[in-house]
Amino acid sequence: MPKTSGGGEGAGTGTPLPDIEIARRVRLEPILPLAKARLGLTPEHLVPFGQHRAKLSLELLDELKARPRGRLVVVSAITPTPVGEGKTTACVGLVDALNRLGVPSLACLREPSQGPVFGMKGGAAGGGRAQVVPMEAINLHFNGDFHAVTAAHNLLAALIDNHLYWGNALGIDPERVVWRRVVDLNDRSLRRVTTGPGNGAGHATGFDITAASEVMAILCLAEDLADLQRRLGRMVVAWRADDTPVTAADLQAAGAMAVLLRDALAPNLVQTLEHNPVLIHGGPFANIAHGCSSLMATRAALALGEVVVTEAGFGADQGLEKFIDIKSRQSGIYPDAVVIVCTLRALRFHGGASREAMNTPDRVALERGLGNLVRQVEVARAFGLEPVVALNALASDSANECARLADCCRGLGVSMTVSDHWARGGEGARPLARRVLERLDAGPVRPGVAPLYPDDLPVEQALRTIATRLYGARDIELAPLAQAQLERLTHQGFGTLPVCIARTQFSFSDDPADGGLVTGHLLRVDELKLSAGAGFVVAICGRVMTLPGLPREPAALAMGLDADGNVIGLA
Amino acid sequence: MPKTSGGGEGAGTGTPLPDIEIARRVRLEPILPLAKARLGLTPEHLVPFGQHRAKLSLELLDELKARPRGRLVVVSAITPTPVGEGKTTACVGLVDALNRLGVPSLACLREPSQGPVFGMKGGAAGGGRAQVVPMEAINLHFNGDFHAVTAAHNLLAALIDNHLYWGNALGIDPERVVWRRVVDLNDRSLRRVTTGPGNGAGHATGFDITAASEVMAILCLAEDLADLQRRLGRMVVAWRADDTPVTAADLQAAGAMAVLLRDALAPNLVQTLEHNPVLIHGGPFANIAHGCSSLMATRAALALGEVVVTEAGFGADQGLEKFIDIKSRQSGIYPDAVVIVCTLRALRFHGGASREAMNTPDRVALERGLGNLVRQVEVARAFGLEPVVALNALASDSANECARLADCCRGLGVSMTVSDHWARGGEGARPLARRVLERLDAGPVRPGVAPLYPDDLPVEQALRTIATRLYGARDIELAPLAQAQLERLTHQGFGTLPVCIARTQFSFSDDPADGGLVTGHLLRVDELKLSAGAGFVVAICGRVMTLPGLPREPAALAMGLDADGNVIGLA
Structure with missing residues (x-):
């Protein structure tokens, strides 16, 4: 799931404001002047969507390919608890802090899926004082990108069934169509469906969530429109009786899919609460997909800023591994530094504290749980990266436990700092930003950052x-x-x-x-x-839900429009 | 289906250019200056989507409610042939001509569904020199409106199944859930599906096309956001064993649906090839739904222009009837004039000419087919309207047949003119515009325009x-x-x-x-x-397809992006 709550309790605050209230109290800067002042972009470089968001134009993206690149920081984490440990907020806080330190920086984040928005988690654009805005726009239909993926994916499904209906010239084995359909919703009823008995080319199939679509992965890995169309064509959608694959290109579907995805390939520019630029683009889930925001966004950001901060989903064993073994391997863009976000809450949880008790100091559980951090640090080192550990400050942190964590990191020879971005925004992440800059200036520890295993390994x-x-x-x-x-x-x-x-x-x-x-x-x-x-x-591996269900009380039930037409209940 | 080809052959031209080529050769005006110059709207009144399209802001729509209103012209038609008789092109041509005559006018049109775009018909934004642009944007994802309807509709479906899954506190009869799902695609396989056996609250259900969704109808009939949310709540989605209805409000779903539809409720401003303003908004099909573009757009246009030209789907017996008996009855906005578009081709077809032969002059078939026109004129008169008949000029028209049509109209006491907007744009529709202005100036023939049957009739x-x-x-x-x-x-x-x-x-x-x-x-x-x-x-009544299928050679197969990233194959 893309959202990390950043430790919703806040640190040292009384009753904190809901995220949406914090967001509403900040006056957003119009996006065109912001882009001009901060990134040197003129209106022709941008496709505005309202006053506060814009897509980079495809022409600009072409131009940016040639520019010298900044340095890339990947924000990863220890193994998370079910409430998330704050990677998104750490990205936002870090970018705000870097800009406060005079280093022109951008964040690259994933787009939220509407499944979790209306299901369990509500909105997903950071939290506290480390948010990206406009949050309603980011959480709802964001510039149409997910809808374009859904439409392209399902058009292909329709073309496959239609091909079978009209005679199956390609000789597809109707029992071995592997292309399912997608929906950007949590809807367990659609996991397995049987299509139209006696009414077309029906068979047993099902829906996945859009974030799990191969089309989403392709949108996030494509180098440009031509690469997008080529990759779409390569997708294997079915098999013949003789075990040969049938591709989207065989069905002449790739062109129409690329047409549907054309505008969606351009990254979306928004801002943090502190008016620093953020590209939000693409949203593959990190458990069932590769979990990184788009390559188009990463490349553009590296051309536009000195430091780019991006997020790799879940623990380093998953997010960082996929980032480097898949995204870096394909693109040649490797991280220059990695941050591992942790919370004392999660360390206690891994050390045996229950979900109910994990917010209470517990030295014994913490001690045991540190083993998780040690292992995620080793993961980063396996890729040739020397991580910075960021303790995401929570109200429940005890000084005693913080000191123990610091000790542990010293023992590992790892740079560690507390980061209080949730409560204090960029100001709270200054120490983290300084550690990251030290790390970037120190350069690689080993000869270089590299995938874990060579290309062409079986x-x-x-x-x-x-x-x-x-x-x-x-x-x-x-x-x-x-x-x-x-x-x-x-x-x-x-x-x-x-x-x-x-x-x-x-x-x-x-x-x-x-x-x-x-x-x-x-x-x-x-x-x-x-x-x-x-x-x-x-x-x-194991039971992986490719289409989540809704909880007993979905977040949707609390949502609505107030008398002035404002969105309420989008936490 | 929303598209009408406008008689693709053109009139008197040799080999005409494809619509997309004609559209590409025209330099679009940026939408913000156009809105300022033509409608007096400042940038704060608009939510731009790129350079050439914008939504009217919800604040503006509120303001416009109070303004005096212009006059409304509904463009209807005789019974169509399968290729369409040119209502959309007539709307566009008429608006261009009215503006040439110095009467500030706007068109209000429906948004195309992606089903036909990728299926049989290709794009749908007029044709020839009577087009609305930018045509790629209008035909693909147009500002997210259809996707928002799809998302809201399917969220409700998920909430219903989820309610059943978690214990069915409302006592819904699982066999009498009448709310299906929707997809904005032609996909016959999804007409009837069985959801997740043993995997949630499964049952026999199916998908309709988004244009057939009640949510689409509501988007097109709502007066404002509050009315939208109220209407969504009233929707009956299932029945209990005791025959009492269960509504979306009972499921607490209306608020979240309204949140998803908030931005989609605002009409979209684009332009004709002659740079006159057009609002394109909402797209219920006219055979399976009420077939009118949105009330929000009609109201806004009537506040912004002296004459508003809008389209009512298919023949007057369907489109005009629904326009007045449903949309006018609910809103109090009645047409001031009606145009009935006809082609000699369609008259011959109704008179017995085959689809293959209908483009060849045939005096006998024409004579018989005139009966259809006579009946559609009577339809208009049944509502208290005195129609203007517009003969949509085609290359296959013979002088002899045109004269016969003119005779017939004279006999009926109906104003009739030839309109050559397809080949000549607004210039070609000047005679039509003059007839329409005469009609408007003459005022109602009878005491007034009214529904066919009273409110509260069983x-x-x-x-x-x-x-x-x-x-x-x-x-x-x-x-x-x-x-x-x-x-x-x-x-x-x-x-x-x-x-x-x-x-x-x-x-x-x-x-x-x-x-x-x-x-x-x-x-x-x-x-x-x-x-x-x-x-x-x-x-x-009879076999009505609520989810079309794709033809043997879907339009999608010819689509793609060229080396410069331009859309090709979107005819």
Whole structure:
């Protein structure tokens, strides 16, 4: 899930204001003057959407390709609790602090999915004084990008069924259509559906959430429009009886899909509460997809700012791994520094404190939980990165525990600081910004940052490398289905694509109940799904929900418009 | 279907340019200066979406409510052929011509659905020299309105199933959930689906096209945001075992739906090729829904211009009837004049010429087909309107046949003129504009324009009135299902809502094979569906497709991006 609450309690505040209230009290700067003053962009470079948001024009994106690049900071985290540990707020706070220090910086973030917005979590654009605005616009339909992905994905599904209906000239095996449909909603009823008996080319299929679509992954990895269209064409949507793949290009669908996605490929410019520029673009979930905002945004930001701060979903074992092994490998853009966000709350939780008790100081649980941080630091080092640890300050932090964390980091030889961006915005993140700048100025510790495993390593070995080196697993085990799929993939020449592991974000294993310290386990790979357009193989490990359900009391029930037409209930 | 090709052959031209080429050769005016110069609107009144389109701000829409109103011209037609007779192009041409004559005028049009765009018809923003631009933007995702309707509609579906899943406190009969899902695509596989067996609250359901959603109807009939939220709450989504209705308000869903629809309620401002202002907003299909662009747009346009030209889908018996009996009745805004567009092609077709032969002069077929025009003129008169007949000029028109049409109109005492807007833009529609101005200046022939039947007439009598007075039917016949539904509706107090008849656009009956001259038939009403939020009862007569399928060669297959990233294949 994209949202991290940043520790909703705040630090040292009494009863904090709701995020939407904090956001409403800040007067936003009109986006065109902001872009001019801060990024040197003129109105022709931008496609405005109202007064406070704009897309970068595709022409500008072409021009920016040639500019010298700034330095990239990836914000990752320890293994999260179900409430999130504050990566988004840390990104926002860090960018605000860097700009306060006189370093022109931008953040690159993912777009929220409407599933969680109306389901469990409400809005997702940071929190407290570390927010991105306008929050209603960002949380609702944001400039149409998710809707474009949904439309393109489902157009392809319709074209496949239509092809079957009109005679199936491509010889698709109707039982082996692997392309499902998507919806940007939490709706468990649609996970498995049977389409139109006797009324078209019906079969057993289902819906995933839009954030899990391969089209979303492609939107986030494409270099430009031509690459987008090419990648769409490469997607494998079905198989023939003779085990040969049928692609979107075979169905002549890639062009129309690219037409639908044309405008969505351009990143969206908005601002922090402190009026610093942020690009929000693309939103693959980090557990079931690769979890990074778009390459288009990263590249543009690196051309426009000296430092770019971006987020990689969930713990470093998931987010940072996918960032480097997938996004960096494909684009050649590697992080220059990494921040690992942690909270004492999460460390206690990993050390055995219950969800109810995790907000109470508990030295014993903390001590045990530090093991999770140690392991995520090792993950960063496995990629050649020396992390900065940022303790996201919460009201429940005790001085005693903070000191223990500092000790632990000293022992690891890791730079650590407390960051109070949630309560104090950029001012609260100044210490973090200084540590990050030190780290950037120190340069790489080792010869360089690199993927964990080489290109062209067979899928099974790549999975084993990640599982044993990063997850502390003793080995992997492929279920018979995954084994059969691997053989087919390999036979068709896809056997050495990088892997994108889909699994729980709450453990190093495939089972959330194993918690944040598990080691020596066996990582079970249940299924392998080819994403030939995105350029990876998705390995599904354990029960991974590709279409969430709504809770008993969905956030939607509290939403509405007040008498003045303002949105209420979007927390 | 919203598109009317305007007689794609053109009149007197050699090989005409494709619409998209004509559109690309015109240099668009930036929308903010255009809005200032032509409508007196400043940038604060508008929410720009790029350089060439903008939404009117909700604040402006509030202000405009108080302004004196211009005069309203509804463009309707004779019964169409499958290629359309040119209502949209006539609207555009008429507005361009009125402005040439010095009368500040705007058009109000429906937004295209992406279903037909990628299916049979390609783009839908007029044609020839009577187009609205930017055509790619209008045809793709247009400012997110359809996507917002889809999202709001499907959120409600998810909330219903979720309510059942978590214990069904409202006591919904799971077999009588009448709220389906929608998709803005042609996809026959989704017409009937069975949701998640053993995986949530599954049941037999299906998808309609977004243009058929009650949410779309509500978006087009709402007076303001408060009315929107109220109407959404009134929608009946399911029934209990005791035959009492369950509404969206009962499910606490209306607020979140209104939040999703907030921005979509504002009309979209674009321009004709001749740089005259057009509001494009909302897109209910005219065969399966009420077929008018939004009330918000009509009201705003009437406050901003002296004459407003809007389109009512298909023949006058469908489009004009629904416009007056539904939209005018609810809003109090009645047309001041009506144009009936006809083509010699369609008259020949109704007179017996085949689709292949209808483009060849045929005096005998024409003579017979004139009966359709006579009947559609009577339809207009039944509402107290004296129509202007516009012959949409086509290359295949013969002087001889034109003269016969003119004779016929003289006999009817109806003003008639040839309009050549497709080939010549506003210049070609000057004669039409002059006739319309004469008509407006003459004022109403009778005491006034009024609905066909009084408010609070029982549904069955309303149906009978429309069928016998407008369709020439001898009577109506309710199928047993419709009869049972009528009893339930009546019992719950919905028995005197106006009716919205869903049926083929190719005849006065419920069967397209009956053609454009049928009389003395029995109109069979198969089903009655309550749209309590929109404020009408939909009467389904005959086979009406609420989710179209794709043809053998969908338009999508020819689409793509060229090397410069331009859209190709969007005809």
